[in-house]
Amino acid sequence: MSVREASPAVVTVSALDAGHLTLPERLFVTDADPEKRATVPSLSFLVQHLAPGRTRPTRLLFDLGVKRDIHGYTSSQQAHIAQRQPVIISPDCTESLLAGGTAVGPQDIDLVILSHVHWDHVGTPSDFSSATFIVGSGTLGLLKHGDGPLYPADLFNDDELPFDRTVELPLVSPFDVGSDRPKQTQPSNSALARIAPYLNPGTWAWKPLSTFPATLDLFGDGSILVVDSPGHLYGHVNLLCRIAESKYVYLGGDCCHDPRILEGDKGIALYEDGRGGLRSVHVDTQAAGATLDRIKGFVESYRGTIETEVIVAHDGVWRGLNRHKFWPGTL
Ligand SMILES: [Zn+2]
Numbered sequence: 001m002s003v004r005e006a007s008p009a010v011v012t013v014s015a016l017d018a019g020h021l022t023l024p025e026r027l028f029v030t031d032a033d034p035e036k037r038a039t040v041p042s043l044s045f046l047v048q049h050l051a052p053g054r055t056r057p058t059r060l061l062f063d064l065g066v067k068r069d070i071h072g073y074t075s076s077q078q079a080h081i082a083q084r085q086p087v088i089i090s091p092d093c094t095e096s097l098l099a100g101g102t103a104v105g106p107q108d109i110d111l112v113i114l115s116h117v118h119w120d121h122v123g124t125p126s127d128f129s130s131a132t133f134i135v136g137s138g139t140l141g142l143l144k145h146g147d148g149p150l151y152p153a154d155l156f157n158d159d160e161l162p163f164d165r166t167v168e169l170p171l172v173s174p175f176d177v178g179s180d181r182p183k184q185t186q187p188s189n190s191a192l193a194r195i196a197p198y199l200n201p202g203t204w205a206w207k208p209l210s211t212f213p214a215t216l217d218l219f220g221d222g223s224i225l226v227v228d229s230p231g232h233l234y235g236h237v238n239l240l241c242r243i244a245e246s247k248y249v250y251l252g253g254d255c256c257h258d259p260r261i262l263e264g265d266k267g268i269a270l271y272e273d274g275r276g277g278l279r280s281v282h283v284d285t286q287a288a289g290a291t292l293d294r295i296k297g298f299v300e301s302y303r304g305t306i307e308t309e310v311i312v313a314h315d316g317v318w319r320g321l322n323r324h325k326f327w328p329g330t331l
Helices: 075-084 093-099 139-145 189-195 285-302 316-321
Strands: 012-016 020-024 037-041 044-049 058-062 111-113 132-135 166-168 207-209 212-217 224-228 237-244 247-251 307-311
Touching: 012 093, 012 237, 020 075, 037 316, 044 093, 044 237, 132 189, 139 166, 166 189, 212 285, 247 285, 285 307
Parallel strands: 058 111, 111 132, 132 166, 247 307
Antiparallel strands: 012 044, 020 037, 044 058, 207 212, 212 224, 224 237, 237 247
């Protein structure tokens, strides 16, 4: 009898519509049509993890998309959103969850991981009153204080996330401590106690995997890895989900806004920052480019063994081709 390795732990992943917004192509990709604007989704994902011996899965949402109520945004955010019209707010994440027609509603969500806290990803956290929020290091400081002239505090909501239900991931590197990026906020004991039944933050540590220098095994079984993916905004993280023995899904958030950049057909656009310099949609364009290179390298490194599907939050083409993978369907 041959000895066979145990099958890897897997999760199920379903896409959710969580609103749409409109992006001018010239701000996002090189060699753009200066007039072209595309209305694109801000995708959310339901990830379900069933631990051995349990009957109820732990349910996690990755990103919450656009707020249903525009008045939930600050006036500065609303001024920015005015440049992204049309914005479609229905169905939002919660409506899409309920429209799945199963018994799963917002009160059944245990965890929410935000790739980052831009307005089109934070959604309506108050809908998820049972959930604990997990965000990249520095995120709560960013919400409170902003960061520098391009990211002033009024572009964020300082009370966006409930402090007693929010856990910031550990610092990725000691280097982060000395830099001017937003400081880490230690999670409260109440937030840590909430996730103790199914997560063990005491064992969390950033470890390399293939081309990624820093991944964090969320459940300790390899089924969901949080991937440090710097460049777009402080605390930006991605999620690598194993959905089958030979299939990964890589949820890329805003690592890029247009999959043509990942495919190498386009580059990251640069435009005037209004201060005599150039900027991109990323806080650190070079770091964002390095993150994209690592993602491409990761996919290549497993080619032939494990297939990796990369999905970025604003990919309208993927949405159109994969309607059957939206909740209650699965990837
Ligand atoms: Zn963003």
